[in-house]
Amino acid sequence: MQVHVLDHPLVAHKLTVLRQTTTDSPTFRRLTEELVTLLAYEATREVRVEPAAIETPVAPTTGVRLSTPAPLVVPILRAGLGMLEGMQRLLPTAEVGFLGMIRNEETLQAETYAERLPEDLSGRQCYVLDPMLATGGTLAMAIDFLVKRGADHITAITLLAAPEGVRRIESELEHIDVPVTVVTAAVDERLDENGYIVPGLGDAGDRLYGVV
């Protein structure tokens, strides 16, 4: 698995404001979108394209266009939804599938409560959106879902990752023959005793949408 940490002063600046306790929800949502658009630029470096013959007002030429089938973007509800618009800004023709997953805060096990994905993902490049890769249980389950449907290329875009979660995904992928890349704005220090990323930014879903 490749882990790509975006090393850019604008990303670092926006992430610092995002982490701050005093940043309110509207600002948090806007910064999340902006960060995703920057991360998506890097994450789509290997998006599949095919040659396209076109005519400019001056001459015929050959360029490229996105291959079919279109890439599939998969936000993991709830917090991943806050990343969708930023991703669609860069990849407006992508299709969107949804996974609803929640981590049990006692056991830290992920559970799936909703799924709306194409039945057959053969030949599809998938972009999974979730701001937090903590223990890695949620992302591991999402990857398993996509691979079982036939996805052959998976990129996860996160805002923050914990080293423990990255290691877990790496070890789960030893049994999976699909290339997976994680593109993230930062890999933080560690997890705390409640499975929260340190220093992290708190509960991403709550900060985006409020405590429910």
Ligand SMILES: O=P(O)(O)OC[C@H]1O[C@H](OP(=O)(O)OP(=O)(O)O)[C@H](O)[C@@H]1O
């Ligand atoms: O790596 P893990 O240890 O599995 O934790 C990460 C997951 O926890 C958060 O979701 P949460 O369960 O809080 O759901 P929410 O998005 O509805 O808030 C986050 O958005 C990830 O999906």
Ligand SMILES: O=c1cc[nH]c(=O)[nH]1
């Ligand atoms: O730090 C964390 C860990 C899991 N989920 C979050 O929203 N934040």
Ligand SMILES: [Mg+2]
């Ligand atoms: Mg949450």
